[in-house]
Amino acid sequence: MPNRQNPPLNLRALPDPQRAKPCVLVVDDDASVTDLIALRLGPDFRVVGVNDPEEAVETALREQPGLILxxxxxxxxxxxxxxxxxxxxxxxxxxxxxxxxxxVSGESQELDGVFGEHQALPKSASADVLRARVAEALGLSSDD
Structure with missing residues (x-):
């Protein structure tokens, strides 16, 4: 009878739990801002930061985020x-x-049409407000 052993576990073949999280692309020339947003969203979302706006399209094509900040x-x-x-x-x-x-500041979410139809979020938004707005933009319920 042949000796059947379990093949060695290939950890690289296991799925990346970070990839299971909804992806948010953050485009800001200030690395401290992208780092702060990543820290605030990190527990619930996979955050990809880009500090050169010239790289935004290429990164969005590669990462296929659900939302771009x-x-x-x-x-x-x-x-x-x-x-x-x-x-x-x-x-x-x-x-x-x-x-x-x-x-924009406080509860304001509009830029009076100056920059198109996109909503706005203040950089100073609390972690709770930021997570709620991101979840809303991604179509996730508050229970998710």
Whole structure:
């Protein structure tokens, strides 16, 4: 009778639990902002931060996030230019985008149409408000 042993466990073949979380792409030229957003969302979401707005489309194509949080006032490409570039790619055009900006504060979610139809979220939003708005934008219930 042949000796049947269990094959060695290949840990690289196991699914990555981070990949099971909904992905949020954060585009902000300030690394401390992307790090803070990742810290606030990390327990519930997989956060991918991009500090060069020129990389936003390429990263969105690769990661296929469920939501993009994008700063407005950045060098190189402004947030509305990033939003336009994303809208021109068939694989990123339908990804919801919410501006993450210091231009709005408190409960304000609108930018008076200056930057299109996208909602806005203040960078100073609490972790609870941020998680709730991200969950809402992703179509997740508060119980998820």
């Amino acid at each position: 994008c700063d407005i006032d950045m060098p190189g490409l402004r947030g509305d230019e990033v939003a336009f570039a994303l809208s021109q790619e068939p694989d990123t055009a339908r990804i919801p985008l919410v501006y993450l900006s210091g231009l």
